[in-house]
Amino acid sequence: MNNVRLSRTFLPAGALALVAAMAAPLSAHADSGIIRHAEGDFPISTAIEVPAGASTVYLSGMGAPVQDKSAPAKSLEAYGDTQTQTLASLKRIEEELKKLNLTMGDVVQMHIYMVADPRTKQLDFGGMMKAYTQYFGTAKQPNLPVRSAFAVAQLANPGWLIEIEVTAVRAPKK
Numbered sequence: 001m002n003n004v005r006l007s008r009t010f011l012p013a014g015a016l017a018l019v020a021a022m023a024a025p026l027s028a029h030a031d032s033g034i035i036r037h038a039e040g041d042f043p044i045s046t047a048i049e050v051p052a053g054a055s056t057v058y059l060s061g062m063g064a065p066v067q068d069k070s071a072p073a074k075s076l077e078a079y080g081d082t083q084t085q086t087l088a089s090l091k092r093i094e095e096e097l098k099k100l101n102l103t104m105g106d107v108v109q110m111h112i113y114m115v116a117d118p119r120t121k122q123l124d125f126g127g128m129m130k131a132y133t134q135y136f137g138t139a140k141q142p143n144l145p146v147r148s149a150f151a152v153a154q155l156a157n158p159g160w161l162i163e164i165e166v167t168a169v170r171a172p173k174k
Contacts, residue, residue: 053172
């Protein structure tokens with residue numbers, strides 16, 4: 001085992017206050033100990049620090065439930081476009097988190113799997129973002145997760161254009 005030397009660094013008077021003031025805007029959940037780092041105006045965090053003692057909750061990927069029951073089963077018409085599916089998926093995630101006494105503000109990581117719309121042969125990233133920004137980066141819920149969006153060949157349900165999985169954190173009890 002390597003020996004580790006610890007040393008103290010002394011800061012000039014006021015430097016600690018300056019460091020604390022600079023760190024304050026990084027965290028929308030300062031009382032939970034979770035620190036969210038963000039750069040620019042894009043509504044995702046670039047990094048998140050989770051305190052020791054927090055509980056990590058992994059939600060399985062969720063797609064949209066059927067939106068139009070009169071449409072053919074497992075068809076695009078049954079589930080809607082990317083924006084509609086994203087909104088419905090995020091609503092399902094919000095409901096699952098609520099059952100665990102968590103909120104969308106507790107989400108620290110998100111993976112979004114997207115399929116090109118067969119009608120346009122394009123990913124509808126804009127439609128996904130319109131739905132995403134109704135849940136994240138709002139005045140009501142300003143906490144931003146780290147996020148990755150992936151283009152995939154297909155999802156398990158042929159009517160889905162999107163599937164979302166999230167990781168949430170329950171802050172340690174004080």
